[in-house]
Amino acid sequence: MSVPAYNAVSPQILTVSQVTREIRNLLEGTYPKVWIEGEISNLRVVHSGHAYFTLKDANSQLRAVIFRSSWRQLPFTPESGMHVVAQGRLSVYEPRGDYQLLATFLEPKGIGALQLAYEQLRDRLFQEGLFDEARKRPLPLVPQRIGIVTSPTGAAIRDIIRIVHRRRANVRLYLYPVRVQGQEATQEIVQGIARLNAYEPRPEVLIVGRGGGSLEDLWAFNEEQVARAIAASEIPVISAVGHEIDYTIADFVADLRASTPSAAAELVVKSEEELRQQLNSLLARMHTIVQYRHAQAQQALDYLFNSRPLREPHRFVNTLQQQVDDLVLQLEKGWQNSSQEREKRLENATRSLARLNPRVRWQRLYTHLTTLERRLQTAIRSRLIRRGETLGGLSSRLNALSPLAVLGRGYSLCREPISRQLVSRTALVHTGQQIEVLLQDGQLTCTVDDIDSKEPDYGRSDFRTGSETPGGNS
Structure with missing residues (x-):
């Protein structure tokens, strides 16, 4: 079969790069924004900060990449095996000719991204021990200086001021104003905790919180930076986030959790009646303890007063003197036994030393060596005589054959x-x-x-x- 020759009027011949570029333009123009559901596999984050992974279902798979700027804005940490919905655009990576998804956003399938991020951070900080009760500090009994990190315009600060001044007017409040929601809220809350820790005179306790709201509104108090700032605070911290249904991460890390800012003010500033009741309770406990200790001391004193050594001291002294005499006799007997034992050990050592005297051993070895020398000389002479006789016989035989x-x-x-x-x-x-x-x-x-x-x-x-x-x- 003959191959048709190339004809100048044939259709235009494209290069591989041209075809790939046309396909990319076609894909990007047709699918500028798509939502794709699938399972993440082969996830890897390279040193540049970009994340590469594969979305797959039961029959197919699709390469995907999410660049560093979008990856950092995800509220949760994607993992291999996680079922997600990805948003992005389809494109072609020209050097390999692979089509891929350029993702800009990921959301877990079946659970909200914020809820998943909350659970991941909660579990990780729990493993680190930031929620342990052993590291939490007690609040001061009657604080005179209270630091507050909250919004200066919200209802939370007004409730705290009202309750504190109603319960005790001589308390000083130090407010560090922050935003309690939005992208800037996290950094401002962290900065507020640090500034109040460095402020002089230093507050004795901190209230960090805000009024109620949705999970999105309260998200600043679920950020890892805020949790670590609370854990690093040298001042005891009360978390006062007005969300009574669920706990925030700040609630777990703080030294004490209050359901609302008002409840935090009531916990940290006791009323006069509460202090009086607490003082009366302490006084009653102290009185009970003193009475108990007095009764114990009186009982011990009665016992000593009725004891025989105090009533008849001469008998006690006689008994002690008899014990001293017994101890002296035991000491003398023990000394004699010890002396006799040491003399026996000395005699045994002397005999052993005599047996091991180097001069005696040398004389014995010298005598043995002299005996061995005589025996050796006798054996050598006998051997020489026998060998001489043998040599003479061999010489005679040799001469006969010469x-x-x-x-x-x-x-x-x-x-x-x-x-x-x-x-x-x-x-x-x-x-x-x-x-x-x-x-x-x-x-x-x-x-x-x-x-x-x-x-x-x-x-x-x-x-x-x-x-x-x-x-x-x-």
Whole structure:
């Protein structure tokens, strides 16, 4: 099958980048704002602060990214496995050709974002121990200086001032005005707590709160910064948020929680009647304790007064003297026993020292060493004698087998003068060749004049290898 040739009038050919850009423009123009529901998976936040994740359902998945500015504004912390509704626009990431969702907002499915953020922060601070009762401090009994962090125009400050002045007029109030809702409220509340802690003269107790409202209105008191500012305060803090149904995070962290600002004022400033009742209660308790202690002391005094040592002191002294005599006898007996025991130990130590005297041990070792030396010398002499006898026998056998001994009996050896090879047959020499003839007392250099070959006769007593007869000539 032939391939059609390229025709100049063919449709325009696009590059991959051009096609990808067209698709991106098409997607962004068609879906500039969408809401997509799905489950978060593969969530990761990179060092730039951007978050990348995948939205998926039972059949499909979609890449998504939410940039740092939008990520920081989320009221809760997204996690993998969380079911959410995401708002954003569809686009294409051109370098890879992947289409993705550029998310600007996330909301948990089935639960509000604020409620989820509240639960996440509550659980985390609980694990850190910020809600522990052990770290909470008691309020002063009769404070003279009260710090207040709230709105200067709300009903909360008016209720606090009214109740405090009605109960006790000599209390000084220090108001740090803040906004109690909105984006600026969190930072202003944190700053107010810090400023009142640094103020001189320092307030003895702080009231932080506002009137009632919705969860959104009260959200500033659920922020982590406010909770940590309350926990870091050196002054005891009363949380007075007018929301009696649910607790705020500030309620959990504060040293004391009041249901409303008015209730906080009543808790911190006791009325004259309450103080009088409390004082009377303390006086009654003190009177009861004093009476009880007096009765105990009187009973102890009666017991001592009726005791025999006070009524008959001489008997008590006699008894003590007898005890002293017994102790003296025990001491003397113990001293004698101890002295005898020490003498025995000294005698045993002396005997042991005598046995271990270095001079005695050295003398014993020297005697043993002398004995071993004599035994060694005797063994060496005996060994040398036996080895000498063995050596003599071997020398006799060696002399008997030595060629020199044969030469001494009148025989001679013939050898080639250069190679020193023994001449054992006439075929090894030729006429005119010089040979060496070894005798008992030296050697002769001879020239072969004539060669007479014969069959060897090993039965003849006058035939020897390298020589014809004793003293014979070549």
